[in-house]
Amino acid sequence: MAAIPSARAQTVHLLGQVLGQGRGMSDAMSGPAWRALPPADRAAAQRMAQDVLRTLDKCDRVLKPHLRKAPPLFVHNVLRLGAFELCTGGAAHGVVNEAVRIVGADRKTQTMKGMVNAVLRKVAEDGPEHWDKLRAPRLPRWLRDPLVAAWGARPVTAMEAAHYAGAPLDLTPRDDAQRVATATGGVLLPTGSVRLMQAGQVSALPGFDAGEWWVQDAAAALPVRLLGDVTGLRVLDMCAAPGGKTMQLAAAGADVTALDISASRMARVTENLARTGLSANIVTGNVLEHEGRYDAIVLDAPCSATGTIRRHPDLPHARQGEGISELIALQAAMIDHALGLLAPGGRMVFCTCSLIPDEGECQIEEALVRHPDLTILPAQAPGLENAWRSDEGGVRLRPDFWAERGGMDGFYMAVLHKPG
Numbered sequence: 061m062a063a064i065p066s067a068r069a070q071t072v073h074l075l076g077q078v079l080g081q082g083r084g085m086s087d088a089m090s091g092p093a094w095r096a097l098p099p100a101d102r103a104a105a106q107r108m109a110q111d112v113l114r115t116l117d118k119c120d121r122v123l124k125p126h127l128r129k130a131p132p133l134f135v136h137n138v139l140r141l142g143a144f145e146l147c148t149g150g151a152a153h154g155v156v157n158e159a160v161r162i163v164g165a166d167r168k169t170q171t172m173k174g175m176v177n178a179v180l181r182k183v184a185e186d187g188p189e190h191w192d193k194l195r196a197p198r199l200p201r202w203l204r205d206p207l208v209a210a211w212g213a214r215p216v217t218a219m220e221a222a223h224y225a226g227a228p229l230d231l232t233p234r235d236d237a238q239r240v241a242t243a244t245g246g247v248l249l250p251t252g253s254v255r256l257m258q259a260g261q262v263s264a265l266p267g268f269d270a271g272e273w274w275v276q277d278a279a280a281a282l283p284v285r286l287l288g289d290v291t292g293l294r295v296l297d298m299c300a301a302p303g304g305k306t307m308q309l310a311a312a313g314a315d316v317t318a319l320d321i322s323a324s325r326m327a328r329v330t331e332n333l334a335r336t337g338l339s340a341n342i343v344t345g346n347v348l349e350h351e352g353r354y355d356a357i358v359l360d361a362p363c364s365a366t367g368t369i370r371r372h373p374d375l376p377h378a379r380q381g382e383g384i385s386e387l388i389a390l391q392a393a394m395i396d397h398a399l400g401l402l403a404p405g406g407r408m409v410f411c412t413c414s415l416i417p418d419e420g421e422c423q424i425e426e427a428l429v430r431h432p433d434l435t436i437l438p439a440q441a442p443g444l445e446n447a448w449r450s451d452e453g454g455v456r457l458r459p460d461f462w463a464e465r466g467g468m469d470g471f472y473m474a475v476l477h478k479p480g
């Protein structure tokens with residue numbers, strides 16, 4: 061039987077997939093080979109790859125003085141992982157030996173063992189002190205430039221600090237929020253989510269098996285709250301998987317139809333509903349072909365997901381912004397189709413987990429031009445801060461907001477009202 065590669069070797073493989081092949085981490089880890097790995101190894105490789113990607117700029121800066129030219133990507137990634145570990149408390153002997161072993165195990169890179177050994181020994185000497193003085197890693201230019209144009213340089217630097225700090229774990233309680241906070245040792249946030257700064261294994265937390273909560277960032281939990289009382293209403297959750305908003309709607313007493321194009325992601329909605337003891341009508345299909353009549357709609361449209369970089373540090377490195385203009389066109393088509401499904405007098409919340417205004421504020425401004433009878437309802441929800449309100453009447457959330465509490469995902473949301 062072939063030996064299972066070490067967690068570090070798997071980490072280097074993952075880094076190659078993201079930085080060389082442009083694949084997202086969850087995609088790169090979806091194949092049968094990954095699923096066959098012991099869960100602890102898989103989790104360790106995922107965590108280390110995320111750590112290196114979150115700190116990539118720092119890893120490269122501590123390596124640079126010791127490299128005469130950029131090594132091949134595979135070797136570079138071995139060095140990046142070694143630099144990260146050495147600069148964050150890893151024992152030099154073990155880290156360097158393992159890096160040399162990984163490079164030596166591949167015939168194409170065997171000859172670089174000596175270089176890797178020498179570079180990492182130098183990093184072990186001067187890296188940790190250098191590391192602590194380096195600024196938080198900057199976003200790549202493809203994303204940084206448009207964000208600076210939209211929000212200004214200082215807010216983007218604050219967002220980068222939030223990305224570097226990472227994200228706490230937020231839970232949405234099914235019913236009794238205070239009980240969930242007490243049982244899990246979390247803090248009840250003003251918007252109704254429960255926040256755990258140090259979580260550990262999610263499925264081992266109190267209340268998981270009983271389905272008393274689900275994992276959902278505090279920002280992602282707000283769009284459904286903006287819809288107000290949905291008791292007894294027929295509500296369509298248009299892009300539903302994995303089901304965070306479907307569960308909120310069902311727990312609030314709505315008659316929910318959960319629609320998503322992806323059968324595999326829909327299976328997760330079914331699993332989540334079963335665990336939480338909630339129910340919804342499950343429909344796998346394309347939003348643009350869906351028919352029906354609904355009192356309210358949640359449109360959590362597919363987007364660049366640039367608001368989730370705290371939890372997905374691979375995202376800005378795997379992509380270069382390709383596909384965003386297609387997503388913007390799809391979001392607009394989805395808004396138009398959704399309005400046709402909404403009963404007169406109905407309300408619809410549009411939202412995206414994006415930091416790019418073209419996927420948020422601009423979508424709503426343009427929808428109001430295409431549909432002049434449409435209005436925006438003033439956003440209201442417990443804990444909603446006035447500073448989050450945007451000019452056109454929506455809500456803009458950013459990762460640098462609530463910095464003292466541990467941040468939040470970047471999100472945009474607005475509630476549209478169709479005349480009666």
Ligand SMILES: C[S@@+](CC[C@H](N)C(=O)[O-])C[C@H]1O[C@@H](n2cnc3c(N)ncnc32)[C@H](O)[C@@H]1O
Binds near residue numbers: 298301303305306322
């Ligand atoms: C942002 S995610 C939704 C997250 C979900 N609302 C939640 O809170 O858990 C966007 C979803 O849109 C789905 N999607 C993309 N294109 C679609 C289409 N044409 N019709 C239906 N669903 C689509 C994707 O499969 C993905 O699950």
